[in-house]
Amino acid sequence: MKEADKLLEEEKDKRTPKVEEGKEMTEEQKKQYQELIMELNERRQENFQSFVKDLDKASYEERERQAALLDVVALQQASNPAALVSAGAIKVLVELVSSGSDGAQIHSASTLATIAASKHEYQDMVVAANAIPPLISLLKAGSN
Numbered sequence: 001m002k003e004a005d006k007l008l009e010e011e012k013d014k015r016t017p018k019v020e021e022g023k024e025m026t027e028e029q030k031k032q033y034q035e036l037i038m039e040l041n042e043r044r045q046e047n048f049q050s051f052v053k054d055l056d057k058a059s060y061e062e063r064e065r066q067a068a069l070l071d072v073v074a075l076q077q078a079s080n081p082a083a084l085v086s087a088g089a090i091k092v093l094v095e096l097v098s099s100g101s102d103g104a105q106i107h108s109a110s111t112l113a114t115i116a117a118s119k120h121e122y123q124d125m126v127v128a129a130n131a132i133p134p135l136i137s138l139l140k141a142g143s144n
Contacts, residue, residue, distance in 0.1 A: 016033060048083045049087040049088070053088075056095075081115045082119070084111070093108040093111055112131055
């Protein structure tokens with residue numbers, strides 16, 4: 001996923017309208033830049049959706065590595081929790097807190113906390129996904 005983000009940043013750098021130093025973008029350049037940002041955000045969202053879908057199908061060991069990556073990604077940009085929610089990550093993360101490896105449980109709980117802390121609406125979504133019982137169990141018993 002980091003590689004995909006890097007490629008999107010490189011494309012953004014290449015396609016951003018060039019402006020002479022000390023001058024502002026023209027209205028047309030601003031419009032082009034906004035369209036570019038929207039396109040890249042859509043592609044980034046597709047990357048998140050693909051990653052979450054793959055996480056759901058990954059092996060037990062691979063899920064731990066991917067849960068750790070989601071934990072980092074959720075913290076990288078303010079917009080990432082929203083992208084993860086849109087990609088359906090809450091359900092998969094709750095499943096990992098319930099039945100993942102020790103590392104997957106810890107990283108999934110942390111990612112859920114990051115998501116919930118980012119927006120009140122997401123707190124409600126985490127609760128609605130029935131995350132509280134497995135989180136309490138994790139706190140009481142520790143990881144598997």
